[in-house]
Amino acid sequence: MFSHRKHKVPELNTTSTADISFMLLIFFLVASSMDVSKGISRILPPMDKQTEAVETNVDSKTLMALKVTAANQLLIDGKPADVGTLRQRVEDFLTTRERKHLISLDVDPAANYNIYFNIQNELVAAYRIWRNRAAWRVYKKSYEQCSAEQKTQIRTLCPQRIVETEHAANAEKGAEP
Template sequence: MFKRAKRKVPGLNTSSTADISFMLLILFLVTTSMEVDEGLERQLPPMEKEKTEAPTMVDARLVLKFQILADNELQLNDKPMTLQTVRQTVENFVASKGKKHIIQIQTDRKASYNTYFSLQNEIVAAYNNLRNKRAEQLYGKQYQLCTVEQQIQIAEEIPQRISEVYEVKAINGEEGGTQ
């Protein structure tokens, strides 16, 4: 009898879908931030199983002792100092003591990471300056431009000898000494 007329459902226009998704991708890439790893570039010695070392006696004259107190005050051998003088102090100390020097860092738990990292950066910058000077003397170029063998030789002449002292607590909660 009465037949309903068949209507065609119009198709969706998908020609701009790729353009829209590309624009959204660009939007997310521009608005999001890429996290960059921050930290200290250190190569720790490999952990040796079942080997304990007896404490080594060190001449106090070969140790440069930095302390960061809870209020972020920096001290050198128990005397106040500024972060701006760390680089030159470390350069002079390492140059005068040679391979046997030790730079000791003791940080209070309440000190900020910014102060700690700033101190570490200044110490590493001092080592880099010394290595650059030595590379200029030996090879007439900066340390970074030297070959791997040359860098190893200079690193052996001017080793980074940084020791960190941590406060430790006894298992039963009583105060412990330093490690």
């Protein structure tokens, strides 16, 4: 009397589902932002754990002391200064002291990162100008046009000697941005 028909249940095509999920995975990998560490690209020498820190006396005539206070004020050798004049003052300092110079940078942990990076940019620009002048004097061409060996010679003539003070309280966690 009553006949039971078996109904066929439609199936999902798993091949296309796998393809779609793979494409979504690739899309999110490409579209998502990766955490890239940013900072100043300088290569520091490896720290030797066996040597002890030795204090050295530096002649005050060969030292330019830069200090940034918690109020984001720049002090050059203890006197207030503007970041805009820093490049020229560092250029003059490097030109008169040649290889016998040292620039000390002490930034208060509460200072703003922007002023720190602006100071770093001005220091790098002053060194670039100093090295470019030396390249013109020695090789009669700009520093950028020099060969790798010539650039090494110029870096030997014009070493970048910057010392930064590390504050122990914030060495672990870093300063606030």
